[in-house]
Amino acid sequence: AATRTFSIIKPDATRRNLTGAVTKMLEDAGLRVVASKRIKMSREQAEGFYSVHKERPFFNDLCTFMTSGPVVVQVLEGENAVLRNREVMGATNPEQADEGTIRKTYAESIEANSVHGSDSDENAKIEIDYFFEPEEIVG
Ligand code: CMP
Numbered sequence: 001a002a003t004r005t006f007s008i009i010k011p012d013a014t015r016r017n018l019t020g021a022v023t024k025m026l027e028d029a030g031l032r033v034v035a036s037k038r039i040k041m042s043r044e045q046a047e048g049f050y051s052v053h054k055e056r057p058f059f060n061d062l063c064t065f066m067t068s069g070p071v072v073v074q075v076l077e078g079e080n081a082v083l084r085n086r087e088v089m090g091a092t093n094p095e096q097a098d099e100g101t102i103r104k105t106y107a108e109s110i111e112a113n114s115v116h117g118s119d120s121d122e123n124a125k126i127e128i129d130y131f132f133e134p135e136e137i138v139g
Contacts, residue, residue, distance in 0.1 A: 001079075002077050002078055002079060002081070002139075003077070003078070003079070003080065003081045003082065003121060003124075004034070004075055004076065004077050004081050004124060004125075004128060004137075005031075005075075005076050005081040005082045005084075005085045005117060005118045005124045006073070006074070006075060006076075006116075006117070006118045006123075006124050006127035006128045006131070007026065007073070007074040007075075007076050007085060007115060007116065007117050007118075008066075008071050008072070008073050008074070008115065008116040008117075009022050009023070009071060009072040009074070009114070009115060010065075010066065010071055010112065010113065010114055010115060010116065011065060011066065011068045011069035011070065011071060011112075012065075012107070012108050012112035012113075012114055013106060013114040013115065014038070014069055014070045014071060014072060015069050016106075018106055018114070019038075019072055021106070022102055022106065022114065022115060023072075023074075025088055025102050025105070026074075026076060026085070026088060026102075028088075029078075029084050029085070029087070029088035030078045030079065030084055031076040031077065031078040031081060031084055031085060031088075032076065032077045032078060032139075033074050033075075033076060034075050034076070034077045034137050034138060034139045035074060035075035035132050035136050035137040035138065036072060036073070036074045036075075037072070037073055037131075037136070038070050038071070038072045039070065039071060039072075039073060039131075040067070040069070040070055040071075041066055041067050041071055042067065043063060043067055046062075046063040046066040046067050047063050048130070049066075049127070049130060050062055050063060050066070058111065061111060062111060065111055065112060073131045073132070075128050075132060075137050077139055081124070082117070082118055082119070082120060082121055082124055085117040085118070086117055086119070087101075088101060088102055089101060089102050089103055089115050089117050090102060090103040090104050091103065092110060092113060093110045093113075094107035094108075094109070094110070094113055095110075102114055102115050103115065
């Protein structure tokens with residue numbers, strides 16, 4: 001059965017006009033965009049979203065980066081959506097990402113790594129609920 005995951009096209013990608021190119025790679029990987037909106041994240045939204053990382057040394061810079069420009073938050077649907085999305089994104093560090101992945105193709109650095117994707121079904125639900133009302137998702 002189809003499942004859902006949560007994706008963010010990050011400010012480094014929107015700044016380079018890559019929203020369509022990144023979305024095409026997601027779609028080519030078998031994922032359907034069932035919700036999408038372009039937003040400017042507030043500091044509070046970014047800190048809340050990444051709260052699991054709040055003790056990490058990169059937390060402050062990460063929240064500054066994520067609020068530095070527009071992002072596109074999306075709900076993606078497909079068979080094994082979380083895993084498919086993780087495969088097409090590639091490793092967090094673009095230097096370690098496989099050829100053909102979004103991060104290998106487009107990421108600028110480990111921080112400006114073009115996309116976020118949920119790491120589990122449980123977190124996907126939490127992250128979708130953080131940014132979307134149920135009626136904004138049209139499967
Ligand atoms: P993301 O999948 O959105 O989850 C946490 C983000 O922190 C990660 O992608 C990167 O953008 C950023 N980040 C910056 N430095 C690091 C690091 N050393 N390890 C992991 N994530 C990092």
